[in-house]
Amino acid sequence: MKKIRYAVVGAGWISQEAFMPGVSQTENSNISAIVSGSIDKARMLADFHTVPHVYSYEQYDEMLAADVCDAVYVALPNSMHADFTIRAARAGKHILVEKPLATSLEDGTAMVAAAEENGVFLVTAYRLHNEQGTVDVLERIRAGEIGDPRIFSAVFSFMPDPDNHRLKAGHWGGPLQDVGVYCLNAVRHVFGEEPVEVTAVRSHGDNNPMFSDVEESIAVTLSFPHGRLAQFIASFGANSKDCYTVVGTKGSLTLDPAFRFETPTTLQRRNDDSFAFETFMHTDHFAGQVSYFSDCIVNGTLPEPDGGEGLADMRALLAIEKAAETGQAQKIDTPPRPSHPDRSMVRAFPTTKKRLLL
Known part of the structure; x- marks a missing residue:
């Protein structure tokens, strides 16, 4: 080979x-x-x-x-x-x-x-485009398991070390770029569409010097075609949490954990007459x-x-930043993606403890 x-x-x-x-x-x-x-x-x-x-x-x-x-x-x-x-x-x-x-x-x-x-x-x-739990949610939504997906809500937070480059504006750091991008990327594929407008509010914390260069937290609301709405909060000032919920006309799906590679994704499925949990095998992302x-x-x-996928998120990230800075809703104009993650892209490998941290 x-x-x-x-x-x-x-x-x-x-x-x-x-x-x-x-x-x-x-x-x-x-x-x-x-x-x-x-x-x-x-x-x-x-x-x-x-x-x-x-x-x-x-x-x-x-x-x-x-x-x-x-x-x-x-x-x-x-x-x-x-x-x-x-x-x-x-x-x-x-x-x-x-x-x-x-x-x-x-x-x-x-x-x-x-x-x-x-x-x-x-x-x-x-x-996550190659991770089985993430792709399973997308496949369930496409199959109509929760009806028409209408609402998306996510939280991704953790507390970095004070000297981490993620806290430097010169490197375009901040919770939006570092962890908010996971929430943004997830909802684009959950809905299978691109956002058209965004509003956002940021917080620099309670006089914490760690957040003099970038915000502590940012709360984002995205409008999608067909009246779908998404909200997420990304934060460097709260305990570790990564999850999202998709609510449709016939049920809901929650991944919690959803984004980090250190933990297996766990799916909660809720419909009118059923409630179930499923933990996916912990694989090396x-x-x-x-x-x-x-x-x-x-x-x-x-x-x-590909690079176009990265550009799609960048257009939204820049619009989110401008919305937070100006307090005004910002339009987003991104062409539809030609494809989305599917089961053919999943690759499952066991995790390893062989690593050297310097």
Whole structure:
């Protein structure tokens, strides 16, 4: 079996905790290089994960020019996504880039164009598109199990360390971009449509210096075609919680937990005459995501969560920000997506405890 070789660009927490351990669980992927701002730490990770090549950020173009990888995983602060993605595309490398795709529509559009012009795949890292519980909810809704889906409600909160780059406005940090994007992406596929208008309110907390640069919490209301409504709250100032509920004309579905990779998704189904729980097998989300992307590369199949998927969320994220800043409702104009996550994209791999955190 052909294995797709990945260069990990940015060896921070998400790479150490989730991506690198996940790749080791797959059969069609491996890690061939690490690009990092700390060569010493990168070499320790390379030794632990048996990765043959280590490069500094200054050596990125050298790495791209060498035959050491087929694809890159970009796990850098949001403000750096565009530069490292475009350079990889021009070098003929496929790209898996963490969300949000970029910090502006101009950069996001340039990333998509660079991938298309150079004949490579650009995928936004929506790992839940390959997770069985998430896809099961979408399949149930499409099958009419809860009738016409009318209402969506979600909460995603956790408390980051005070020195985390997610708290820096210069990197387009904040709870909306970091965890609110999960709620936004979920409802777009739950309804199978794009939002058309948004209002939002943000809070900077109770004089907490952690939130001098970005908001503590943001509450969002989205209008969709056919009168459907969605609300979510994303927060860096409350205890860990990740869940969403979809209420239709004949019942409701709740995933709780819904978004985090550390816990299995659990589904609550409620109809007029029935109530049931189902906990899905806890799988490695990152292994599933990488395995799916590698399958697409090997088979020449267009991946579903492409750069356009990232742009769709970006249009809404930017409109949400403007709505919160101005106190005025903002219109959103995004073309319908050609496809949505389905069962053919699910990849199930066991979790692993083999990881090195530095």
